[in-house]
Amino acid sequence: MTTAPKIALVTGATQGLGLALVEGLAERLSPADTVYLTGRDPDRVAAAVGSIPGSGAQVRGEVLDVAQPSAAERLAARLRERHGGVDIVFNNAVMRVGPDDDPRAIVDEYVEVNNFGITRVLRAFAPLLRDGGRLIVVASSLGTLYYLAPVLHDRFDGLTSLDEVDKQVVAWRDAVRDGSARAGAWPGFVNIPSKIAQVAAVRALAHQRRDDDAARGILVAAACPGMMNTPTSALWWDVSTAPSPARAAGPVLGLALDPIDPDHYGELVRNGRRLPWAP
Template sequence: MTRTAVVTGANQGLGFALAQGLATHLLPEDLVLLTGRDAGRVAAATERVVADPSTRSHVEGRVLDVSDADAVARFATGLGAVDIVLSNAVGPLDPGRSQAEQADVFLDVANGGTQAVLRSFGPILRPGGRLLVVASSLGTLGHLPEALRARFDGVPLDDVERAVEDWRTAIHAGRAQDLGWPEWINVPSKVAQVAAVRAVAADRRERDLADGTLVAAVCPGLVDTRASRPWFANFSQAQTPEQAARAVLDLVLDDLDPSTYGELIRFGHVLPWHSGSPTRHEELIG
C-alpha cells in the first residue's frame, strides 16, 4: 500500500532533514509532501530532495501555512488519508525585539499550528501511522510555575487552546508576568504543544495501541539551525539537523513502543510529564 507522509516547516533546518530522511527510507511508491509557507522556498527545498541520489520515494512540495487552521483542514481533506505526519513548523523569535511584540506570530505557528495539525490530521491518520509533534524538553509541565500547571494538566484540547489564548491576552495587556507566566515565551508554548498532544492521545489511546499507531511529542535536542543560533552562546554540543532527525525518524520507522504513546520522547526515552522546574531565561540559554 502506498504511504503518504507530510512534513510541516520543511523548507530548511530540521524539517528539511526530516523530509529528506523520509524520502530516503520510504519506498518508490510512497509520497513525501514537503510543506512550508513560502512557495519559492518550498520549490527550492523540494528540488534539493529530488536531486539527492539517496532519495527513493516520490517527493512533492506543497504550500501550507499551519497558522491558518482552515487551510490545514482543507489540505487534510484533500489528502483523505495519511500515514506519517511530522508537525515541525515554528514561528521565528528575534532576541533583538521584545517577545511580547513577537508573540502573535510565534503562537499562531507553534501552538495554533500544532492544534490545527492535530485536529485535521488525527482523524485521517491510517492505522499503524505516526503523528509526531516536534517540541522541546522545555515542554514538561514542571517548567511552569505551580499555579499555572492545572491549565495544561489532563485537560482536553479545547482547554489547552483556551489557556494559550488567555496567555496571549495577558501578554498584550502587559499582565503576563504578574500572572506568573514565564518571561521567555518558548516555555509556555512548548508546554502547551505537549499538552495538546497528550489531550488528543488520551482520546485515542486504546484504539491506537491496538493497531500500532503512535501519537506523541518529540524533543530533538539542541539543533544548530538559523533559528536557534541567535539564542545560544555555546553550540559545542549541538547536532546538525541531519543528526537530530535520526531519533525522530526512528520513532517513525520502528515498531511502536507502547510506553512512548502520548508522551514527550527525547532520544528514544520518555521525559516524564511532571518533570522540570521553573527556570530563568538566562539559565536556559546560557
C-alpha cells in the same frame, strides 16, 4: 500480499530539521511511497523539493501555512481524496523568536503558528491516520511542567480536549499581550509556555484516542530533537558543538519508522526515552 504505498507529510519543511526529516523519510521509504514537503512560501517549497536526492520515495511540495485557520483542513481534504489517508505526519512548523523580540509585539503571530497551528494540524490529520500510522509533534524538553511555576500547573495539566488547550493558550497569550504575564508567575521566555501547551495538545489528543489507537497500532507523540546547530539557536546559545539538523533528525525519524514503544504514546520523547511530564 501487496502493501499500499505510504504517505508522509512534514510541516515547516523548507529548511533545518523539517528538511532533514523529509530527506530521512525519502531515503528510508520506498519509491512507491510519497513524502509531502510543506511550507508557507511557494518558491522555498519548490527549491527545497529540488534539493532532495532523486532516489527513494517521491517528494512532492505543497503550500501550507498553519497560521491560516483552514489551511490544514484543506490540505487534509486533498490528501484524503488522493490517497484515502496518511501514514506519517510530522508537525514541525514553527515561528522562531530572537533575544531582542518583544513578546508583547510578537505573541499573536507566534501563537498562531506554534500553538494554534499545531492543534489545527492535529484536528485535520489525526482522522486520516491509517492503521500503523504515526503523528509526531516536534516540541522541546522545555515542554514539561518542570519549567512552569507550580501555581500554573493546572492550566495545562489534565486537559482532555484540544479546545481546552486552545482556551488556555488564549488566556496566556492575552496576559502576554496586555503585560500582566510579566507581573505574574509566567516565565518571560515565551517558548516555555508555548512548548508546554504543545505537549499538552498531544496529551489531550492521546487521551481521546488511546484505546482505538492501541488497537490499530497508531502512535501519537511529541518529540524533542535536542539542541541543534542552527542560526536561530545560535542567537540564544553556543551551539558550535551541537549536532546538525540531519543528525538530530535520526531519533525523531525513529518514532515514525521503528517499531512502536507503547510507553511513548501521548508522551514527550527524546532520544528514545520518555521525558516526565510533571516534576
